[in-house]
Amino acid sequence: MKLLTEEIKKKLPKLGTHDGKDPKDVPIIVKFFSPYNGWTWYASEGEEIEGTGWVFFGLVRGFESELGEFSLAELEEAKRGSLPLVERDMYFGYNHTLAEAQEKQI
16 A cells, blocks of 8 residues: 555645644644554645655654654555555545544544
8 A cells, every 4th residue: 555645745735834833723634553553643744855755744643642753764664574564544534633633542
């Protein structure tokens, strides 16, 4: 499965677009998750950076929950043998916000 589709690329606002906004007003565009370790990445912004590739901003829920940047390369490189560790939630809609993800697992 492709983690980042053309449709998602078009929907992602550029990094910094939501600076200073209330998390209740910041939509999550794409959700990535690992069925192996329970980690989840909720991206609300993203853009392709020359020399780096795609970088996202959003909530990362792992050992702790925190807002920050993560890259598509990091997600794609995570493997268990030859199997990818990270998948995209194909059924995750565009009607969730960062505040909602901060409050509970969605």
